[in-house]
């Protein structure tokens with residue numbers, strides 16, 4: 024890495040930290056934008072639900088089909104529901120949901136705020152008695168933070184349903200037996216860390232999208248770049264958070 | 279005459295780029311002052327300082343006897359009700375219809391209007407720019423000239439005492455540009471506003487200007503009526519009139 028790009032990276036990281044701090048300062052300032060928050064929650068859910076659902080279903084199905092041969096080899100076919108439910112709920116469903124939202128919602132936020140920035144719409148809000156940071160950034164970040172766990176839970180359910188179908192392609196597992204095994208396998212220590220980390224995924228996706236959009240450069244090219252880097256950085260952030268989350272969960276004894 | 283905007287010793291730089299250097303400007307009640315300058319000379323920076331979107335490095339700005347540089351958020355909002363701003367790129371909210379665009383400043387400035395009063399205010403603003411039929415259209419469906427008119431209507435809806443126009447005719451064809459210039463004159467008469475108009479379009483300047491201030495090298499280079507400046511021998515002033 025050349026010295027220049029390293030410097031740019033550091034100053035970008037500094038700006039980003041400043042942006043996050045500003046978010047928390049503005050979050051508690053008076054005049055909350057409840058209506059706008061609801062609208063954004065609706066958009067986040069509505070925009071990604073079908074994609075999250077389809078992907079989760081396929082992941083559940085495919086994971087089951089591919090895990091079977093290995094388990095059969097060890098004569099442990101009966102463990103199939105247990106094994107896939109733990110992988111799906113602890114790791115695959117939350118991460119897939121977050122990546123899809125990073126691609127769909129993160130880029131959308133980056134592009135929308137970016138184009139609002141370059142066409143002076145953000146300044147126009149400012150002169151119309153509106154704090155643009157609260158109206159645009161706080162509502163969007165809160166919306167992704169609150170909605171990602173909801174989407175992840177839906178993804179869990181759909182992925183497990185996919186797993187049920189997958190288990191029945193070659194073998195036979197009754198509906199009752201499948202779900203009994205799934206819930207037997209899952210304990211609080213599987214669910215809780217997986218659920219909590221999705222809040223952080225949501226926060227990262229929202230804040231990165233807003234940061235990139237809010238700091239867009241002039242011109243339509245700048246808007247494209249904001250949308251693009253928002254996806255890249257948000258996806259990377261998701262994996263980093265995942266890595267940190269697993270260590271923390273481990274330290275706290277959630278294994 | 280009563281002064282509505284008074285700017286003294288205004289300086290602003292971005293990094294090493296000194297945009298404004300000791301700039302001064304006085305606007306009196308009821309007059310249209312044009313600030314004339316080349317592209318990139320800092321005209322937009324100047325009026326964004328007036329409305330508090332950019333904070334200058336030095337100098338003082340008084341608008342309607344209030345010190346813009348020392349207002350808290352609430353006082354700033356009150357000042358911005360009285361001072362309208364027309365953005366160079368119109369800044370219409372893409373995601374909202376024309377009607378919602380016009381209602382936005384009314385709602386957000388906490389004017390408690392009944393639905394009927396709101397409706398009346400929107401219709402009146404749209405009629406004064408001659409576009410009553412566009413109420414339910416989206417900004418993307420409007421032509422450049424129509425967008426500019428809607429942006430003007432959104433500024434007018436708060437009945438401001440001062441309007442700041444950032445290049446109102448740039449990017450429009452000469453005929454539409456002339457219509458917008460005439461609209462600005464009409465607004466001055468009907469709404470009794472004082473205005474600062476940023477421009478480098480001499481056709482527009484000729485129509486709307488009561489007085490012209492030239493912004494060159496970050497300073498107020500010349501100040502006079504259209505005729506006075508047109509008759510000047512100074513090379514840098516003459517450039518604009520060729």
Ligand SMILES: Nc1ncnc2c1ncn2[C@@H]1O[C@H](COP(=O)(O)OP(=O)(O)OP(=O)(O)O)[C@@H](O)[C@H]1O
Pocket residue numbers: 292295297315316317318319320321322323324366445
């Ligand atoms: N936010 C900013 N950060 C850094 N530099 C800026 C910023 N805003 C303006 N500038 C610089 O200030 C100078 C003046 O810009 P400004 O937009 O005021 O020009 P202008 O006179 O309005 O030109 P135009 O007629 O093209 O609109 C330019 O050199 C620009 O690069």
Ligand SMILES: [Mg+2]
Pocket residue numbers: 321322323366444445
């Ligand atoms: Mg400009």
